[in-house]
Amino acid sequence: xxxxxxxxxxxxxxxxxxxxxxxxxxxxxxxxxxxxxxxxxxxxxxxxxxxxxxxxxxxxxxxxxxx
Numbered sequence: 001x002x003x004x005x006x007x008x009x010x011x012x013x014x015x016x017x018x019x020x021x022x023x024x025x026x027x028x029x030x031x032x033x034x035x036x037x038x039x040x041x042x043x044x045x046x047x048x049x050x051x052x053x054x055x056x057x058x059x060x061x062x063x064x065x066x067x
Contacts, residue, residue, distance in 0.1 A: 035043070
């Protein structure tokens with residue numbers, strides 16, 4: 001989800017996707033449509049961290065339901 005406008009894309013508005021829905025009205029400028037290797041690695045690492053947090057929350061909820 002976009003952190004700036006709340007739309008359902010997964011770009012977070014700093015990736016340079018240039019999505020069409022990020023035109024005028026959201027205050028976004030068109031950006032490049034590719035990522036460097038370092039940017040891909042960083043995005044994947046961030047995604048992995050988010051998944052770990054989500055997994056921890058799910059495991060905690062399961063534990064609460066079992067008690």
